[in-house]
Amino acid sequence: MSISESDRVAINELREAVKEHLTPYYDTDFNLLRWLKGHDYKMDVIKPKLINHLLFRKSDWDLDSLADKPRDHPVHHHWKTGLTGESGIIPNTIVNIEQTGSNDYWGMLHSYPTNEILRARVHDLESMLKAVMDLEKKTNQQCSVIYIMDLTGIKFDKRTITLLTGGLSAISAFMAEHYVELVHSFVLVNVPAFISAIWTIAKPLLPERTRNKCNILNSEWRVEVLKMAEGSCLPSYWNDEEDDGPFTAPIEKCVPFPEDKYYMGKVSSNADHMSVSAGKTGFVEVEVKTGQTLSWEIHSNGHFAFAIYELPLVPNNSDDVSNYTRVYPLFSKIPGPTIVPCIDKLVCPSSATYRLWFGNQHAWFHTLKIDYVAKVE
Structure with missing residues (x-):
């Protein structure tokens, strides 16, 4: 358009x-x-x-150049790319295949911190955005992504419910928050008989605009999906074993995370502790010098928001962080209780007081408890 x-x-x-x-x-x-x-x-x-x-x-995550960098985060070995190309059927759309049913999200969330999972995911989101931008430059039309979710292998069990209400809902919210209107439609294929039960749980957790874009295909999905995209954009593993078509996209199958590599660490004995009341925010301040590395490890007993700000040299005695320079991205919802602690580091661009900010605004009654280690080296 x-x-x-x-x-x-x-x-x-x-x-x-x-x-x-x-x-x-x-x-x-x-x-x-x-x-x-x-x-x-x-x-x-x-x-x-x-x-x-x-x-x-513009943060040190450097999103503008991310799509041109190698796709080599350790998570990518397990969570395969699904970007295949132009639909060829629906004008001005790019196709992305998500192996939703067989991706080992449980293992991923037990192996890597949420911030590292998002680092890996942002690479794919930026690759989708770049593909859309390139097509828009070519056509001078608004373009978007057909996001096909293959539910092959999904189970209706406690793990799935935990994922839907925790880690996966946080990733979905992150995508909706930062990649607004990038997706044309979410197309669910090979759905199980218990899809209505899963949808009842997932639907309230999704942003309204996302819910309205979901298209659940019936048992004839292999026929129906070809009305949305050419076979060259759709994974070859959808073919019957004896057939070479009509699906020909060479998408790699996902790889499970080894259970013996799951995070088994405990809260450090020298960790500090803080509590944040429901609906409130809290913070820790650290003095840093230019070029020093600030590192942190954060355990929590519930969902929380997080960012790091540089305070002005002349204090303004304000708790309004919008007045401060943000030096680490704001994450509106990191799922908790944390299975793997958030572990990261930042090379400090200037000498200042840095504020590690925690948000518990979403909670009605729950008191957020944080165990953290913050070091400057």
Whole structure:
């Protein structure tokens, strides 16, 4: 779809509102249009959300160049790429295949911290975004992703329910928060008979716009899916064993995480502790010097938000972190209780006081308890 005159006016208004945060790579009419459509053109809602994303892009995660870097995070050995190319059927769409039923999400969440899982995932999301941007440059039309979720092998058990309400819902929320309107539709194939039970659990956890894009195909899904994408974009392992077609995309099958590599560590004996009441925030402050490395390990008894801010040299005695420079991305929901602690480090760009900020705003009654180790070296 081309850009209308009214949309162009709104795009220019949004661009002016966030211009100090935009990078040349991300500054396209279609990228800004996605944010407008995704939030019903409400500038007061869009501006802080988009600035949050743009700050993330400019963090040391360096999103603008991520798609051009090798896909070599250890998680990628298990969680395979599914980006295959243009649909060929539905105009202006790219196809991505997710092995939802057979991916070892349980093993992943028992082997790697959430922040590392998101690092791996962001590479794929940025690759999808780049493919869409490249197609938009070629067609001068708004483009998006057909996200096909293959439920082969999914089980309805306690593990699945735990994943749906914990780690996977957090990853879904992260995708909806930062990759607004990137997805054209979520297409579920090879769904089990108990899909209605899974959907009853998952549906309330998904953002409304995501729920409205879900398309669950029936038992004739192999026929139906070819009305959405050419066989060259669909995985060859969907073919019957004796057939070479119609599906020909050479997608690698996912690889389980070895159980003997699951995280078995405990909270460090020298960890500090803090509590954050329901609906509140808390923080720890650390003095750092330019070039030093700040590292941390965080265990929690529930979901929490997290970011790191650099405080101004002249204190302003404000608890409003929007007044501070963010030096580590804001994660709105890290699932807890943590199975693997959040472990990461940051090379400090300047001498200052750094604030490790924790949020428990989503909770009604639950007191967040944090065990943490923060070191400067």
